[in-house]
Amino acid sequence: MHGKQLQEHAAARAEELPGSELTHPFGDDWDVYKVCGKIFMLFSEVDQQPVVILKSAPSDAKALVEGVADITPGYHMNKKHWITLHGGGTLDGQLVDDLVTESYLLVLEKLPRRVRPVDPATFGR
Incomplete structure (x- = not known):
């Protein structure tokens, strides 16, 4: 995939x-x-090239x-996560x-069970 297509x-x-929601807390230049x-x-x-930044388990990120x-x-x-x-x-x-x-599920795992829109242990399985 190239550029904006990514x-x-x-x-x-x-x-x-x-439960996913698009926000702009850092201004119009950042979709969050x-x-x-x-x-x-x-x-x-970054340097006029589109990028996607995601959470990752440290071993997977490496x-x-x-x-x-x-x-x-x-x-x-954080370069580790x-x-x-x-x-x-x-x-x-x-x-x-x-x-x-995976990024979505890593975030869900840290949330209290009562607020999770799905169970990260069984979602998509």
Whole structure:
């Protein structure tokens, strides 16, 4: 996927997730997706290139950054827990869907059970 196509694909997946909401707390240049008020995905441009920033388990983040050309540590985020996807053409739709879903589930796991829109242990299984 290239450029804006990456962001459009990730946004489409995020909009399918229960309780997902698009916000702009950092201004119009940042699209921020939240679940129950907690961020799981951000969009912006870095060096005039569209990027998608997602939460990731530390071991997964390390492996992805080391093994996938278009994934780098999280831009302006904790480099251990966040990754940045770039639209250089090496990412496919299924991987993007999986990474968006995983980011969402990582955030849900930290929320009190009573506010979760779905159970992260069984969602999508």
